[in-house]
Amino acid sequence: xxxxxxxxxxxxxxxxxxxxxxxxxxxxxxxxxxxxxxxxxxxxxxxxxxxxxxxxxxxxxxxxxxxxxxxxxxxxxxxxxxxxxxxxxxxxxxxxxxxxxxxxxxxxxxxxxxxxxxxxxxxxxxxxxxxxxxxxxxxxxxxxxxxxxxxxxxxxxxxxxxxxxxxxxxxxxxxxxxxxxxxxxxxxxxxxxxxxxxxxxxxxxxxxxxx
Amino acid sequence: xxxxxxxxxxxxxxxxxxxxxxxxxxxxxxxxxxxxxxxxxxxxxxxxxxxxxxxxxxxxxxxxxxxxxxxxxxxxxxxxxxxxxxxxxxxxxxxxxxxxxxxxxxxxxxxxxx
Numbered sequence: 001x002x003x004x005x006x007x008x009x010x011x012x013x014x015x016x017x018x019x020x021x022x023x024x025x026x027x028x029x030x031x032x033x034x035x036x037x038x039x040x041x042x043x044x045x046x047x048x049x050x051x052x053x054x055x056x057x058x059x060x061x062x063x064x065x066x067x068x069x070x071x072x073x074x075x076x077x078x079x080x081x082x083x084x085x086x087x088x089x090x091x092x093x094x095x096x097x098x099x100x101x102x103x104x105x106x107x108x109x110x111x112x113x114x115x116x117x118x119x120x121x122x123x124x125x126x127x128x129x130x131x132x133x134x135x136x137x138x139x140x141x142x143x144x145x146x147x148x149x150x151x152x153x154x155x156x157x158x159x160x161x162x163x164x165x166x167x168x169x170x171x172x173x174x175x176x177x178x179x180x181x182x183x184x185x186x187x188x189x190x191x192x193x194x195x196x197x198x199x200x201x202x203x204x205x206x207x208x209x210x211x
Numbered sequence: 212x213x214x215x216x217x218x219x220x221x222x223x224x225x226x227x228x229x230x231x232x233x234x235x236x237x238x239x240x241x242x243x244x245x246x247x248x249x250x251x252x253x254x255x256x257x258x259x260x261x262x263x264x265x266x267x268x269x270x271x272x273x274x275x276x277x278x279x280x281x282x283x284x285x286x287x288x289x290x291x292x293x294x295x296x297x298x299x300x301x302x303x304x305x306x307x308x309x310x311x312x313x314x315x316x317x318x319x320x321x322x323x324x325x
Contacts, residue, residue, distance in 0.1 A: 010214050012215075013218055013266070015218065015222055016222055016288060020288060022288070029214060188218075
């Protein structure tokens with residue numbers, strides 16, 4: 001496992017590579033994080049780094065949160081993420097250290113998670129890619145789901161049947177995204193292709209699981 | 212959005228030839244075949260310009276052996292070596308999609324008188 005970084009999606013554009021080829025990129029502004037706490041094998045039975053991102057005004061906090069940050073002697077943070085890491089990585093950080101772009105390099109592959117854009121109450125064609133019926137020639141079946149099962153046997157709707165409902169607004173992950181560029185001066189990474197979520201949305205980036 | 216503008220700004224060419232919809236232009240484009248590189252020229256009428264910054268494209272149309280051919284180029288692509296304007300056209304609209312339906316004499320664009 002690797003360290004999870006948090007950022008905000010800025011939008012998409014395209015860039016030209018050395019060959020003149022066009023690469024579509026998502027721009028993510030990385031929020032510099034601070035190590036809040038370390039979970040150790042002896043005390044917690046697992047090793048992890050607890051990292052906070054984005055400062056938050058103290059007056060916005062409730063008392064338990066105030067105490068939580070006061071105990072660690074840290075300024076309050078908006079987001080806290082725990083990254084399971086190996087013992088070596090754990091040892092190389094201590095509480096209060098900054099965590100930033102240095103975690104990733106150009107050319108590496110990452111997984112990106114974020115809350116996808118909410119689509120509202122969606123029908124089966126949009127939500128489950130059902131084909132629907134034809135619009136003309138007397139067709140009386142357009143965008144409806146159609147039959148959802150048999151009769152007395154089984155007397156129920158099978159699990160996994162695609163039905164209308166809320167779509168999007170849920171955590172979504174895209175795997176194996178290439179890092180096209182890392183720019184420390186602006187604190188941004190350029191990721192190849194699209195990533196979930198709206199512009200300005202919070203994005204989690206971690207090393208690719210399957211590469 | 213400023214970050215995006217900044218990134219796109221780096222992609223832009225410093226100088227882009229001035230040409231408009233209706234002009235006849237020669238586009239010289241680098242083509243990579245395996246490890247060889249050569250320059251291919253495409254000549255035709257500009258029928259549209261689209262987008263802005265690093266995303267700006269233009270569409271060039273020509274008729275080859277009676278068959279209309281259109282190519283869309285990225286204005287700021289490093290593959291485009293040169294754009295030469297051979298004729299300025301006089302047009303009254305921004306997109307010349309009507310040329311697609313015209314053949315022969317009707318498919319001409321008037322030359323701009325200076």
